[in-house]
Structure formats: C-alpha cells, structure tokens
Amino acid sequence: MSHSSRIFRRTPLAAALSFALLPLVSSPVNAQLEEIVVTATKQAENLQDVPISVNALTGDSMRSQGIMTFDEYVDFLPNVIDAGNAPGMREIYIRGSATEQGSVTVSSAQGSAPGVALYLDETPVSFGGRNLDIYASDLERIEVLAGPQGTLFGASSQAGNMRMITNKPVMGEMQGRVDVGMSSTHGGDDSSNIEGMINMPIGDNLAIRTVGYNNRQGGWISNTASTFTPSGPVIDRNSIGYGPYFRNFPDTEVNSVSNQDEVKDDWNEATYTGYRVGVKWDISDDWSALVQHSSQKLDVEGSFLIDPSLGDDKSAKFQPERNVDDFDLTTLTIEGRIAGLDIVYAGGYLDREIDSLIDYTHYNNGGGYITYYLCSGNIYAAPGPTNQNTCFDPRKAYRDQTTNERTTHELRISTDPDRRWRVMAGVYFSDVETKTLGEFQYYSTGDAFSDFQVNYYGAAAQSPYVLANATIPGVAGTNQVGPTGPLTTFYNDYTRTEEELAYFGQLAFDVTDNVTVTIGARKYDLETQLQGASNFSFGCRYGGNGGGGAAEGSCNSHRFSNSPTDRFTALGAYNNGNLTDDQFLGLLNYPGAAATYGGSAKEMFRGGGNNAATLQAIKEGRLDISSINSKGVTEEDDTIVRFSVDWRVNNEIMLYGIYSEGYRPAAQNRNAGQLASNQSGIYEGYVVPAVATTDELENIELGIKSELFDNTLRLNASIYSTEITDLQVARFDPSNVAFLVFLENVGDAETRGVDIDFMWAATGRLTVSGAASFLDTELTRINPQLQGVSVPKGSELPLAPSFSGNVRVRYDFDIMQGNAWVNAALVYRGESLTGIVGSAEFMTDTHQLAYGNDPGVGIHDEGGTFGTVATSDGEVPSNSRYENEAATTLNIGLGYARDDWTAEVFVNNVTSEEGYVVQTAGKFTPESSMMRPRTFGLRFGYSF
Template identity: 40%
Template structure:
C-alpha cells in the first residue's frame, strides 16, 4: 500500500499518526487525530478531557523506538529512573521519591506510582517494571495525572499503556525490520524483527511477531589499581546518619579486591529475544474473542554505570561477574460483545516472570554498621603483627519468581446517547517468591553462624528444605502476596450540546501478606507478634511488650491495619470529576479533579528500635508498615487545532498535593542494617505540560513538547527532620524544565523514490538524586576508599535545620546535600529513503556524543553514574507487504 508523500512526512509526529492530504479530502491538509482507549472505550484523543500523549506504531518505527526508555526521550514530563534494562521505575509529573536499590527491590520496595500496562493487563512491579520490547505495536499511550478510578492502584501519578497490533481479518500481510549500528568506543549492535498476519478462515485471524536485538556494550571493566582511582584498601571509621565507611579504628589495612580475571572492554551487553502470537475469532457480527501470548527473554551482563572516580566516562571497577536474566510469559484474553446497545467486555491475563541475577556487592564494605564486622573486626589474627582485614569482595544472587492473574468485567453504554456509563469489577492476585543470597566476605559470622548452616523451618519460607550453601552469609527468603478487588464506574452527561460533566469512582480492598525470613529474623512471626500484641510472641522476637504497648499508645507505631495473621488490609474509595466545554469543532477546554494512591508496604523488620537512640532517634522505631500515600490533582487543559488545522496545541496546567509521601530508607549506622519503607511527609507539585504540532509546509512538520515543574516538600515527619531533605526542598529525579524539538522534512527523488530527513533535540534540566542528603558523606567515603572524589555536582541543602543538627553520632555537625544530575542535551538525526514497500534509513543517535547523568546509583555507598549510549551510527531496513 503506497503512502502519499505528505502522510509519509507527517506520520512521525507524536500526536499525529496520520495526515489527511488534499488528494484524500479535497481540502487543505490537516492533522488527523489518533483513536485512544484512555477511558476504556475507543475515542478521539482530541475529544476527551484527559491529558494523553500517544505515538502510533509507524511513528515508533520512524523514531527508532524499541522500548519505553527510548520513548521517554520524547516525553519531557516522564522520567525513566534505574540502573539498566529491566531495572527501572517510571515517574510522571515530578511525583518521585527514593525507591529501594535493585539488590533488594523484590523484598522491600515501594509499589510503583505509575501503572504500566500491556494492552489490558497491568504488569507493574516495584523497582523492576517489565521491560517490553516495542515490536509490532499499534501505539503507546501515556496518561499523566491520577488514573486510579479506571486503572486502579499504582496509577497514582499516571498510566503507561503499550497497545499491540491485533490480528487483522482483512487478509495476509507480512514484514520485517533489521538494523545494524556501531557505538563510539563500544561494540556493534543489531536487531531483527518480523511479523506475519494471515486468515485461515473468514472468522479466524492469526498474527505472529518475533524479534531479537543484541545491544553491544560500551563500558569497560578496568583493572583495579589502588591509588589510581581504584580501591585503595584502607579506611577510617565514619559513623554518620546516612552511613559511611566503617573499618578497624586502628586503620588496619584492607585487602584490595582483585579483578584482573574480569577485566573486559564493552562488558555491558544486553539482548532481547521474544515472540507474540495472537488469535482473533469472530463468533458473529457482535461477538469476538482475542487470545494473545507474549514470551520474552532479556539477558544483560556487566553494569550500565561508570565509576566517576576513574578516568573517562566509560570505566568501571567490578569484582564479581554480574548478570541479569529476566524471562516472562504473558497470556491475555478479551471477549467483547454487544447486547442491544450495551458493550460488554471481559478481559484477563496471566503473567509468569522469573528473574535470576548476580550483583557485585563489594561496595557494601564501604558503609554500614556491620561492614567492618564482616571484613575486619571478626577476623582473629594469630599474632598482632598478622592483623589485617579480609578480602572485601562480596556478591548478591537473586532468584525471584512472580505470578499475576487479573480479571476485569466492564460494561459500556451507547456512546451516542446523552448520558454514558462505564462500569466494572476488577480482581487481581499477585504473588512474589524471592530468595536473595548474600556472600559478605566471611561466612562464619558468629551471631548467626548456626542459622547459616541449617535449614530455617519457619512458616511462609520458600526454602526447599536443604541447607544454605556454605559460602552464603545472609539470606532473604520471602513470599509476598497482594490480592485486590475493586468496583469502578464513570458517568458522563452532556449538560448541553457543548458542555459535558463526568464523575468517576473506584472502591478497592487490598490484602497484603508478607511472610518469610531473613537469616536472623523470622519475618512471619515478627509481623504476627506486632499484629496481635501478644506478650509471649513479642518476647520471642526480642521485643519488650511494655515498650511496644507504649509506642502504639503514643502513636509512634501503627498496627491497626494488620489482622491476627499479619495480613495488611486497606480499603477506600477514590474519586474523579471533570467538566469540559467544546468551544467549537476545533477547541476543547476542560477542568479535572482526580485522586490517586499507592497501597502501604509491610516492613520485614518493622517495629524494631533504632540502634542509635540519640537525638532525632530517641525512641524511634521502624514502622511496621508505611501507610498509603495519596495524590490529589487539579488541572486545567486545552486541546485545540488552529490555522485551518495545520497547528495543534495541547496543554495542561496542574496542581497536585501528595499526603504521606512514601520513601525507601537505608540508614545502616543508626537504625537497621536492612532496608525499610517510611512516610517522609507531604509535598506539592505545580506544573505545565504542552505539546505542539505544526504542519509548516506540505513537506515539513515540526513538533515540540515541554514540561515545567515546581516541586516542594511541604512537611517532614518529625523523626526525619535533619535526616531527610528539609521542607521547601525539591522532589528528586525531575527537572524544573525539560523540552524537545523534532522536525521531519520530505523530498522527492527520481524513479518513484521518496526521501526524508528527521532531526530531534531534547533538553533535560538539572535534577536531584534521591530523598536523603547523603552526598557529602558519600564523597568522604569515596575519597577514603579510592583516594579521589567523584567530581559530581552537589547541592548543599542543610547543616542545621530548624534547630535540629544534621550531625554524626558524636554530635559533630556536617553538611547535608544531594548529588545533582546535571542538565544535558541529546540530538539525533536520520535520513531515509522509501520506494513502494521498502524503506532504508541511515541514522546517528546522540550526535554530539553527550554523556548524560541519567541516575546516580548510591547502593554501593560510593556514587556510580548510570549513563546513556555514546554516539551511535547505523542503518535500518524494513519491508512491508500488504
């Protein structure tokens, strides 16, 4: 099927998947609108009072988008934050906080604030959103702002939906795409994708899509040379609120870890391999059934962060071979039909995911209350002259299996009526089984060496009954189940021919069950003890019943959401209301109020007293669970086509209030050597999003988008004052201003060929890393361990805050601040040629070879910088037969 020259030129515009040409309409070319399902019915993106950004499948191909991380480059109000493929979290409109490090995210992490969907199936997961390769996609929809009434928990600040192409009953089609590219200072990458659609009978259509992509590495694992930016091997005690270096007080030499056998150039490889099979069967004109199965394997080696203490921006020191294998199978089904004027939809899915990874944990030596014990203090030399610390090399191995089953039944009334209703019921069952094994340099650790060598037979543990391996020092063995039921509905009423009001609501109930054990803590028994407040049980888990009773009475501990079995249950109703005015056929104005939420998280060491009971920690206990955080959102929006349809402007101004913002905490020196979750306080967000599409000429389309944000922590919980960021501080990870500009120019060639040039430039402003002012402590640690600092920018935020000294355990004041993820600009360019069904494109991504700071990872107690791929040039070839 040959495309007209203008549709080829314009089709890559973000909000304009197709343009009606003069030949097609007999009038001036205009931007046509994409159909979306943001309100669970098919509607024009320009006619609904919902902020939506949508990119169709051909636009994804033209922009070279393979996964959601590529897509985010063109969404200034969306942040993709993490440590590499399959290890990322999505944040929208600045509603961000510190998530648990990837090493223990499956055990103790916050639920996502943004829901992630593949078609009708939610596939979100804390700390590790499903990384789905974007092959054979119909479109991607991003819905900023709370979408909880229709999309449920974790749609607190937005929803992302990847919509696949479905089997087509019109006949046979097939195609393939292939690419090869070369990265500056790195390895070659290549990809191959293919699809085929056929119709064995008039009522049955089948579609098969397959893909394989190998992403070559560009980061080098270099030889550790002590004193040259590498691990020096000695340190002194740093005992501060956010942790730091802990070693022998006499500065006993530490053995420098050895990595000569692991030295390798370009060691951060990634590969995506998968297939999707879909079958569509039409029973009659009113009823049809769709069944799809997607199977994918994501495999990575190495790390996607460099060590800023080393020379260059592609060098790392790693002492254990790291890998991450992430396999999933997703089966979904949708039955749609009509009964008179009612549209009925039953949809469901089953997700099975298996994660197997190994992480270098050597950096744990650099901080934490027990690090010195693992490496130095517990070592007993034969003579004083032989005193030394052990090899600090450590590792973490994880085996996580997750399953998720969902069912949803909903009813839509006739969209042509003056009043319309969407109503339904939703069921969700999730189970996560994880075993995380830590080798901490010394397996004979005294206080739990007996446990380390025997089977732990506690209820709820996933252990298979055999002993732990002899080289394993510490084990997390957890089962986490989340069961949810919800009833939702949305009512729309046309007050006049141009004014429509709508009201939506969702009632939900969530049961969260957290069972299992660490090597030293019976988590199941501990949670039950605090739930029942049984004196014998509290004593058995090492707690004083009288002190626990006092903490509950004075409000320091909350336990009322737990039943006697330790299951955490929450239920509530959230609302959404809007009114929109169709000013004319081309302009829509709307105002919306919406609510979103994230459910609470049970802490595996909840209720425990802080190990340091001085100052701000006097009487502090780890929360048994973090409470639900909620987001109330108010927004005003404009959607309009101007200048006879050649200029489109969509803009939304919003104000959001977050109550009891959840955050992850790791405070090993003062509270606990295990990660836990807490509520840091309240926050406010003000912002403006806009995207503009301009058909400058018949051969040129220009698209731009920008996001302005003003985020502020407005209240800090009393026990976190002087520890967390102070009131008035910005929330992490989101820039105050980000924007991009894209252009596509078409030109004709001889012999029926057509050509085009794509260009894009994206700017991301300065961002702050995390919710804890630990940057200066980490810089001290970096200098002590490596002999040099990181060189990263730091924004100082506190020394003394409202009379509370930001100080170490000895009362010495020190600076508090966060690392700055400096602003950056990324530019891409491509030149393509098409003829009939063929297309060839030459591209250069990251034209200026910008090394962007995408994330500052501090889980190793010294900063590591997650960065983007250097300049990459290549060629893509595609063929489509219809």
C-alpha cells in the same frame, strides 16, 4: 563533565506527541494532520476529544525511528522520567511525582509499589524498581495518561499510567513485515536487530498474528583494572560496636583484592529475544474473543553504572554482573453486546522470573557489622597480645532470584457512547505474589570465622569454621542447609502478596450539545502481606572439639534470623486483642533455635531496643498497627473519585477541568517495630514503621485541546496542581544497619506545572513539532522522625527538572519514484537532584577516604546537617544531594521508501552528550548512569 541522564531525560511534558505524529505527514498537498484514536478512557476516541492529558506515540513513528526498548520509547514520551540502573531495572515517574530510587537488592519484595502503572493492552505489568522492559515490536501505539487515573485503572495509577497497545490480528487480510538494523556506538561495540510479523486469516472469522524479534545492544562501558583495600577509618566510623575496630588493632593485616579477572571492554550488553502470538475469533456480529501470549527473555551482561571519578564510560567492579529477566503473559479478551450494552472481559496471567548478580564489594564502605564478617579479630574479648586481626578477601556479591505471578480479571459494561447519558461500570480483581531469594555472598566470612575460632579458643580449637549454609566437608550425608550457596553469609527469603478487589463506575452527561459533565468513583479493598525471613549465618564450627558451636554434622542459621511472618502475626494478634502485654513481652524469635543451635533464643523485637520498647511505642502511638488483622495481613479500603467538565467551544477548541485522585498499595516492613540500632541524636526513640501506608494524590487540572487553521496546527496545553499526602519512600540507612532498607511515609509534597505540546503541518512536506514542561515541586511537610535524614521542608522533589522541552522537524520529498525524508530532533532535559535523603556530602567523604579521590559529582546543599556520624574532618556532614546537570541531545535521520521497501541512515546523540544521573539507592559511594554515546546506524524494512 555534565551530570544529567539518558535514563531520565524524559521531558515531563514534551518529547513525544510531537515526535509521535511527525511521520503521519508524508507528501500530499493537503497538509492536514491525521486523527489519532486512543483508548485512554477504555473506549476508542479521537485523541483531541478526550478531556484528559493524553499523549500517543504511534507504531508507525516507532518503527520509522527505530524505537524498540524501554529507555528509547520513554525518551520520546511527554511528562515521563525513567530512572534506574539498567535494562529491566527501571522506574517510571510522571509530572515530577518521584521519590527515592529503589534499591534492586530489596525492591522485589520490600520496595514501594510503583506510582505509575504500566500496562500491556488491558493487563497491568507494573513492578517496583523493575518495571517490565517490554520490547516495542509491532505496537499500534503507546499512550501516556498524565495525572491520577485511579478510578478507571486502579492501584499504582497514582500519578498516571503508560499503556502499550499491540496490533491485533486482522480478518481477511494477509500481512507481513521484516525489519533489520545495525549500528555502531562511538567507543563501543556494534548492535543489531531483526524482527518479523505475519498476519494470517483463517476463513472469514478467524485470524492469527505472530511476531518474533532479537535485538542485541552492544556495550560501551569498560570495566577497568582496579585494586580495592578496605579503609580502616571508613570501617571504624560506620561500625556500631560489633567486631574489631581497626584503631584497636594497629597491626591489622588487611588483604587487598584485584579485579583483573573481570576487566573487559564494552561489557554492558543487553539482548532482547521474544515472540507474541495472537488469535482473534469473530464469534458473531456482536461477539469476539482474542487470546494473546507474549514471551520474552532479556539477557543483560555487565554494569550500566559508571564510577564518575574514573572518567567517562568506566566502571571498576570486582564481580561479574548480569540480569536475566524472563516473562510469559497470557491474556484473554472477550467483547460483546447485549441489549444495547457493550460488555468487555479482560483477564491475564503474568509469570516473570528474574535472576541477577551484582557486585556488592562497596558494602565494605558502609556496613555497620562489616568487620565481623571481614576480619578475624577477637570480637567479644578486650584486645590482648594473642588477639591477632586479619582482614580477608573483601569481595562481595548480591544474587537476586525473584518470581512474580500476577492474575487479573476485569469485567465492565458500558452504554451506547452516542447517548446523552453514558454509563460505564465494572469490577476488577488482582492477585499478585512475588517470591524473592536474595543472597549476600561474602568471600571473607569463612576464613574470618575459622581464624577467629583459633584465636579465641587457642590451641584446643583445631577444626575450621564454615558458613551456616555451606556443605560441611567430610561429613557423610550432610547437605546444604537452606536454599543458598556456599558463600552466602545471609539471605532474604520473602514472599509478598497483594490482593485487590475493586468496583468502579463512571457517569457522563451532556448538559448541552457542547458541555459534558463526568463523575467517576472506585471503591477498593486491598490486602498486603510480607512473609518469610532474613537468615544470618554466624558460622558453624564442625569437628566436635573446642568451646561452643554446633555438634558435628549440624548447622543452624536461624538463631539470629528475623521473621516478618512471626512479627506481623504477633502485631496483628496484639492489635486484635488476642495477645496480652505480658505475652507480647515474652515474644521470642525462632524459639526452637535455642535447642538446635545452643544458647538462648532472642527477643523478637531486639536490635536498638527490645520487646518492651516496641510495646511502649505502640502504646504511645509512635508505632501504628491499626491496619494489621489477626493473620498479620494489612487491610485497607477507600473510595476515590474523579470529576471533570469539558466544553467544546467550537469545532476547533475544547476546554476541560478535572479533579482526580490516585493511590497505590501500602507495604509492610520486614523489621516492623524495631528500634534504631543507633539510639543517639536524631535516631533516639526511632522505630521502624510496621506499615508504610498508602500515599494519596489529589490533582486539579485545567486544559485546552485545539486543532487550528484547517487542522494544520494541533496545540494542547494543561496546567495542574497536585498534592501528595504521606509520600511513601524507600529508605536505605547504613547508620542503623539492623534494619537497612525499609519503607516509610516521609511527609507531604506538592507539584505544580504546565504542559504544552504542538504539531504544525507547515506544508504538505514540512512538519514542525515540539513540547515543553514547566515544573515546580516542594516537600511541604516532613515526618518528625526524619528530621536530619530527609532533605528539609521546602526542598524540591528528586528527578524533577524545572524545565524540559524538545523541537522536532521533518521534511518529506519525492525522489527516484519514491518518498524520502530528513528529520532532526533536539531534546533538552533540565537540571535536577537525586534522592530524598540528604547523604551526598557524607557519601563523597566516604569515597575520598576509601579511594583517595573526589567522585567529581556536584553537590547541592539543602541546609542543616545529616545523620550523626562525623566526616573525616570531624564535622557532622551537611544535608545535601547530588546534582544532575542539564543535558541536550540531537538526533538526525535520512530515509527513503519505495513500494514495499524502506531504508534509513541515522545518527543518535550526535554530540555524544554524557547525560549523567547519579545513583545513590543502596550505595555507600556515588555511581552514575549515562546516555549511550553517538551511535550511527542503518535500518531496512520490507512489508508484504
């Protein structure tokens, strides 16, 4: 079986320009290629005149090929890798600048900001781990700008950006279109879509354009019958000392669970429903205003990940899975001209709501505290004859409720583009707030705590236990404590804010008629903050008898909570001289909880260390808090620059060179300053960074753009070298479960590559196009604290194939008073590796112990060892990563157009290539994403 992927077979070079332009040649005798206009430099220009690497996928192309969703249009865009779990849970990488895939359990509030910015028209809609999955309806084009675009586009345009440009209202012209389609996937369910557009003029200077769509994508992955029994050896080796070890309780009664209620064929469905309304007003000859509102609901049922040990197209989940993702985006664009200056204002407000549920039963295979919640053995006393250990229902689920609000404003002015000196200048402001409530729901905990209470206190304890967030039965007037559900054992309740103010400018000067020098800069000020708490439910006994516990009718879960708000306030106060050493040593976590709950409050920086250890780390420079102000906000400011020279050799060839820089925001860690729970070997003295700082990217690039042989051959190429300093990654660390997922700067990296794309109008009827990407990546420095956790220095970056490419052919011909066409596309995506943490052998061993079989995924040995926990053979596992094997796909289509009607029959993925990509983020055993198998379909369209 092959282990590559549809989720990311994006040719870092290829795939798209060729495809994007194919439909532009129909059947005229003159075989010249048509001009494509892009706005990559925030001004309308011919694609071939823009001295940067830009690829464009036109709206006509997308419609004729049925490209509608995120994974479909990324498939045919060059230099782009799309990695993720399912629709609405994807990340974008360009030119190999990939790190660790984000875990959806924390990416909303705790994940890294994206390294590639996603725009809808003028508005950034990027989101770490969950890029907005916008349905591609009535788009003018999609542009991909490879390489840093930070001077004009700002944060997260670190490695490039992707811009989705919508069709705008057209004055004085009535237009409309309806498209419908249906398809059938081999071994899966049917799919269907319908969308419509109407453009209506109102008078001479006002027009409205409305778009609506519904697209249901049938599933092909089946959730198969399975039984799960927690593995004693797995649980014992991952435990960090809390809860009963199975080896101490040889007669442990372990409950199994069946997923019979969740067995379903073709359960991974996705439905896109939405609309867009735009109103444009030509106020005068010089001024216009455009208001647009886009609304979409993405409803995903089931899992898009498979268990590779079960064979093709199969998963074994024990909980239903879903992802409901709604967004509303309202934008205002005003364009005008005063005294020879072009003025543009672009403002937007995005409101996004996510509600998802995923199976988390696999946490039994890696959680360091799992027996505490799963089993009832005597936790605090030595094993004895009365200490019975029973392990209850192991089912677990994670529910994520996230809201994301983003307000942006940009004002820019530019001079006449025909002048020898050209200036663009602007100011940009954004305010982003993300609120996340993530609930970890354990079916076992209530029973385990109740049974433990009886065993621990004996006959005197006749009252049961409930979770701290559950309603207490029989107690009048008692409601849930906190916003969580009755199965919630602990939850993350976070608010993450990012505020940016930036000033940018660009000066272009025509040194001669054929040589232009351009200089750009961006001065930015960024403020980021993480607030809220992780609340742990350690049980609340009710009834008023027995030893310890809460009084009748009261529960409080905050005694063991972790509050980033308090942590960063304290760290900021100490950094700014408002807190003495003695005061720092006396910091407590939720000091008021002691009176409410009983017992003593805990030190703020407890865990593997204490307040004294964290203070020592600050003094020794191992914990950097210099960017945190007195309010607990991380502040950073810098200026990045861009310099380019382009030379128009003649009317057919342009050469250019670029130096550019990019950045993305820093991020605060919820467990800032905490020492590792495992204080042995490579983890000794390790402290969680307070802030994962901005990783900066510097790029040098040389390129050529050419239109040869009377504009029948378009050939573009670029060669680039990129250096990334302080590469920011998300780290999932079950060996140190006290801080689980957090962010840090792993080290430095380099990427080097060559991009080539071409299109050849061989005749007025035959068009051949193609693209290729050659890529070499390397980690050049590793943070000393990550030795033995990260892959070693010299390793390649994840999700970075050394070669990818495609070839496309289209032939047009006249028949039956209409135009017909046949096209074919062969796309190749090379081998790559998954992740930047070297845990593959350890995860494979866990899978073998837990399920009794091999996951069937190839492993690449990076050299050295990983972590400190031994595998089942008693050896420390090798530092290794999972392999994603190469994948080749073939799509074919036959279409016909006459008058206002079009029809096409198509077959995608003719050979049903699996294209697996292994997913490891936030997991203890490997899962894989895969391509949709062979799909046969029909498309019809009518324009008026």
